[in-house]
Amino acid sequence: xxxxxxxxxxxxxxxxxxxxxxxxxxIAQGGRKPALATILVGDDPSSATYVQxxxxxxxxxxxxxxxxxxxxxxxxxxxxxEITRLNNDPEINGILLQHPVPEQIDERACFDAxxxxxxxxGVTTQGFGRMAMGEKAFGSATPAGIMTLLKHYDVQMEGxxxxxVGRSPILGKPMAAMLLNANATVTxxxxxxxxxxxxVQKADIxxxxxxxxxxxKAQWINDGAVVIDAGYHVGGVGDIEKQGLETRVSAMxxxxxxxxxxxxxxxxxxxxxxxxxxxx
Ligand code: NAP
Numbered sequence: 001x002x003x004x005x006x007x008x009x010x011x012x013x014x015x016x017x018x019x020x021x022x023x024x025x026x027i028a029q030g031g032r033k034p035a036l037a038t039i040l041v042g043d044d045p046s047s048a049t050y051v052q053x054x055x056x057x058x059x060x061x062x063x064x065x066x067x068x069x070x071x072x073x074x075x076x077x078x079x080x081x082e083i084t085r086l087n088n089d090p091e092i093n094g095i096l097l098q099h100p101v102p103e104q105i106d107e108r109a110c111f112d113a114x115x116x117x118x119x120x121x122g123v124t125t126q127g128f129g130r131m132a133m134g135e136k137a138f139g140s141a142t143p144a145g146i147m148t149l150l151k152h153y154d155v156q157m158e159g160x161x162x163x164x165v166g167r168s169p170i171l172g173k174p175m176a177a178m179l180l181n182a183n184a185t186v187t188x189x190x191x192x193x194x195x196x197x198x199x200v201q202k203a204d205i206x207x208x209x210x211x212x213x214x215x216x217k218a219q220w221i222n223d224g225a226v227v228i229d230a231g232y233h234v235g236g237v238g239d240i241e242k243q244g245l246e247t248r249v250s251a252m253x254x255x256x257x258x259x260x261x262x263x264x265x266x267x268x269x270x271x272x273x274x275x276x277x278x279x280x
Contacts, residue, residue, distance in 0.1 A: 002022040004251040006149050014259035015148075019061040019272055026276060027062075028137035034275030035064035036094045036120065036268070037086045041079065041101045042072035049194070051098050057264045063271060066092060067172030076106045080113050087115040093278055094271035099170060101151040108169075117277065120270035123170060132177040145262030146207070146228055147182070153251060155205070155226050158183035163200055165189045165216055167207030167241070171230060175207055196220075208239035227252035230259045 019259060022246045027033055038060050040051045051067070068082060078123030079101070086095050088152045089242055110122040119127045122140035130137035139147070150157060150244050162184040166172035183275040189199050200206055200220040206227050208216050213233040218241040221227060227249050238255035 001224075001248060001250070003246050003249045004153065006153050006155075006226075006251050006253045006258055007263070008145070008149055008253060008259055008262040008265075011149060011152055012265040013264050015280050016057070020274055021270060022276075023062040027050055027271070028255065029279075031279035032091065033062070033064045034093050034272050035066060035091055036068045036096060036099065036271045037068060037089075037092045038096045039068045039070065039079070039082060039086075041074050041105065047098045047100075051096070052093045052265060054096060054277060058269050058271070061268060061272075063268065063275075064091075067181055070146050072102050074102070074107060076104075079105055079110050083110060083113045087113075087118060091279075092118065092266075093275040094118050096267065097123070098171065099123075100120040105175065111260040114148045117274060120274050121267055122270070124172065128169070128174060128177075131174065132181075134181055137171075137272070138268070139178060140170050140174035141225070141266040141270070142171050142209075142230060142259060142263045143178050144270070145264075145266035146230070147178050148266065149253070149258070150205075150226075150228075153254065155251060157205065159185070160204040161185045161187070161202055162205040162207065163187045163189060163203035164209060165196065165200065165208040166207075166230075168209065172207075175209065176249050179205070179207075191244075209240045212239060213237050214239070214241040218243040218245050220247060221245060223248045224250045226250055228259065229253050229255050232256055249258060 038051045039099045055065045081216045087094050122138045127137040131139050162179045164172050164176045167190045175188045179186045197220045209230045229238035
């Protein structure tokens with residue numbers, strides 16, 4: 001058996017073509033050009049790269065963007081002021097606050113200050129609660145992108161046992177809620193989980209979202225499982241060790257080229273959706 005490649009890069013590229021058509025249509029119908037505001041606090045080079053990739057994606061589909069770069073010593077109050085300004089700016093449809101922010105900032109307070117209709121990265125407490133309850137809301141971009149990928153490749157979730165390794169507010173927790181809403185049976189693992197190997201061995205679908213290179217070992221993963229790796233580390237490795245998996249599992253995401261492009265795609269898709277709703 002050779003594992004199916006869940007090609008996020010290709011899917012995102014194809015979906016961008018559709019997004020471009022929809023953006024053009026919105027503008028032709030008299031709508032404002034959809035626009036995403038990005039906020040980068042500090043000078044972390046990886047964060048700057050991620051933000052630039054999001055801005056580039058906006059450009060590719062004909063959407064506008066507004067880049068706000070704030071110094072590393074920015075206070076919570078200063079960031080909140082910036083977010084309020086963007087909430088009130090009718091030319092901005094979506095707000096992305098790049099995570100993580102410097103430690104003196106209350107990140108949760110800043111995420112929660114983003115108005116629900118502009119929360120296109122799905123980071124607010126209210127948006128999370130609505131999504132988890134199955135109400136309309138923008139999902140957290142990375143798990144939303146993963147769900148799009150799974151659906152595109154017809155990966156059956158209903159009745160399957162999904163094991164999510166990681167429980168962060170932007171990834172593991174919303175991922176678990178989305179899989180549960182798709183009728184999977186979900187186990188969520190974290191740093192205090194006892195015997196992670198035993199938990200992963202139960203999985204039909206494994207989601208690696210730990211942020212540690214190859215923490216999840218290939219030998220823990222069942223034959224025939226579906227493997228989703230959100231991690232990306234120096235040397236092109238993810239959070240899941242891939243040794244020999246290509247011939248044992250049914251499907252897997254490449255690293256890079258799996259989850260990353262789908263995260264950006266979810267973000268810009270949700271920005272367009274916010275713009276469409278604002279134009280009604
Ligand atoms: P995070 O906030 O650091 O959370 C990591 C999670 O992993 C925590 O819940 C932590 O448990 C858990 N964990 C840490 N060590 C563990 C261990 N030994 N055993 C079991 N669980 C452990 O990270 P994140 O923001 O969710 O990101 C996770 C990964 O996804 C990273 O590799 C990140 O780069 C990647 N990511 C990718 C994208 C993308 O677009 N491709 C976007 C976002 C994140 P505790 O809660 O107990 O501390």
